[in-house]
Amino acid sequence: MTKKKHLTQRQQQRIADNASKKLRVGKNKGVETVDDASFSAAEAGLVISRFGQHADVEDANGAVTRCNMRRSVASLVTGDKVVWRRALRQTGGVDGVIDAVEERSSVLLRPDFYDGLKPVAANIDLMIIVSAILPVLSLNIIDRYLVAAEITGIKPLLVINKTDLLSAEQKHAVEQQLAQYEKLGYSFVMVSAKSGEGMPELLNYLHSGTSIFVGQSGVGKSSLMNSLMPGLEAQTQEVSQNSGLGQHTTTVSRLYHLPEGGDLIDSPGIREFALWHLTAEEVTRGFVEFTPWLGRCKFRDCKHISDPGCAIQHAVESGEILHERYDSYLKILASMAQDKPSYL
Numbered sequence: 581m582t583k584k585k586h587l588t589q590r591q592q593q594r595i596a597d598n599a600s601k602k603l604r605v606g607k608n609k610g611v612e613t614v615d616d617a618s619f620s621a622a623e624a625g626l627v628i629s630r631f632g633q634h635a636d637v638e639d640a641n642g643a644v645t646r647c648n649m650r651r652s653v654a655s656l657v658t659g660d661k662v663v664w665r666r667a668l669r670q671t672g673g674v675d676g677v678i679d680a681v682e683e684r685s686s687v688l689l690r691p692d693f694y695d696g697l698k699p700v701a702a703n704i705d706l707m708i709i710v711s712a713i714l715p716v717l718s719l720n721i722i723d724r725y726l727v728a729a730e731i732t733g734i735k736p737l738l739v740i741n742k743t744d745l746l747s748a749e750q751k752h753a754v755e756q757q758l759a760q761y762e763k764l765g766y767s768f769v770m771v772s773a774k775s776g777e778g779m780p781e782l783l784n785y786l787h788s789g790t791s792i793f794v795g796q797s798g799v800g801k802s803s804l805m806n807s808l809m810p811g812l813e814a815q816t817q818e819v820s821q822n823s824g825l826g827q828h829t830t831t832v833s834r835l836y837h838l839p840e841g842g843d844l845i846d847s848p849g850i851r852e853f854a855l856w857h858l859t860a861e862e863v864t865r866g867f868v869e870f871t872p873w874l875g876r877c878k879f880r881d882c883k884h885i886s887d888p889g890c891a892i893q894h895a896v897e898s899g900e901i902l903h904e905r906y907d908s909y910l911k912i913l914a915s916m917a918q919d920k921p922s923y924l
């Protein structure tokens with residue numbers, strides 16, 4: 581198994597400090613009794629997967645231990661960096677306890693019917709936005725994910741899958757459309773999970789950091805991941821068998837190490853992740869090319885829709901902002917106004 585990243589000493593100290601702080605709070609409130617004698621010294625770990633009240637934590641050597649969580653750990657997801665301890669005696673298949681979670685560099689949230697917004701994965705460096713061209717390439721959906729990437733601070737990469745289904749002319753037309761995104765600073769890769777075309781180029785983006793595949797159902801996310809990690813399906817099955825949690829495991833997020841380096845989070849629920857929880861102001865910020873014009877509208881509360889003296893609309897008219905992107909912006913705002921997930 582590939583070696584995982586280590587926390588720096590300073591990071592470890594910080595989380596250990598937070599952990600003891602949190603434990604003290606817990607004690608004072610009488611929330612839980614901390615039985616330190618039952619556990620080894622605190623160490624840094626990486627959450628590979630979370631199942632209900634349990635999580636699988638990987639240590640610095642790549643070994644995975646199933647842990648309970650202190651009640652003071654309010655939120656824990658795949659990709660979280662934690663401070664944990666090994667149990668000195670095994671109890672019911674659980675071999676450790678998670679004391680504290682390090683501050684996240686990024687987090688992906690999804691709307692949950694019962695819980696409102698729910699984090700699903702943390703510390704992601706690259707959001708791989710997968711689209712397929714047939715029947716049509718939806719630039720509007722790409723724009724929605726790009727807004728999400730901008731707002732979460734995760735670098736996006738546009739991946740167009742199923743190039744094997746395209747004629748040379750069709751491919752060229754798509755490349756021209758995507759060249760517009762390149763001008764905005766977004767890279768793209770054309771691939772085929774089926775023929776293998778473009779896969780080495782895609783792999784180059786995955787070598788460092790943690791990546792996640794997002795995109796609508798059927799665009800080929802699973803096919804791409806399986807082609808990058810031939811053992812993925814087998815590993816997924818292994819998890820279901822070991823955990824004994826039945827059907828739940830199939831919807832659980834999980835972190836994998838790529839053979840060539842870099843980590844991949846597979847999160848089946850992530851395609852539902854949408855923009856409906858964003859404010860109009862955040863959507864505006866999510867369109868990077870609007871930035872130079874913001875603050876230049878006649879009215880301070882300009883919605884950039886049909887307001888007079890709007891600098892954004894002016895930039896669209898003069899060709900400095902693409903019509904297509906502005907239309908996408910309007911569409912996203914309109915779908916949000918209906919108070920429903922924008923992917924519906």
Ligand SMILES: Nc1nc2c(ncn2[C@@H]2O[C@H](COP(=O)(O)OP(=O)(O)OP(=O)(O)O)[C@@H](O)[C@H]2O)c(=O)[nH]1
Nearest residue numbers: 741742744772773774796797798799800801802803
């Ligand atoms: N022709 C062609 N078909 C592909 C390619 N990649 C995936 N497919 C097919 O597209 C369909 C959907 O692929 P999946 O990998 O299941 O798509 P997904 O994005 O994971 O879908 P969900 O699991 O529903 O989110 C399957 O029938 C695949 O065989 C490709 O590069 N070329």
Ligand SMILES: [Zn+2]
Nearest residue numbers: 877882884890
């Ligand atoms: Zn405006």
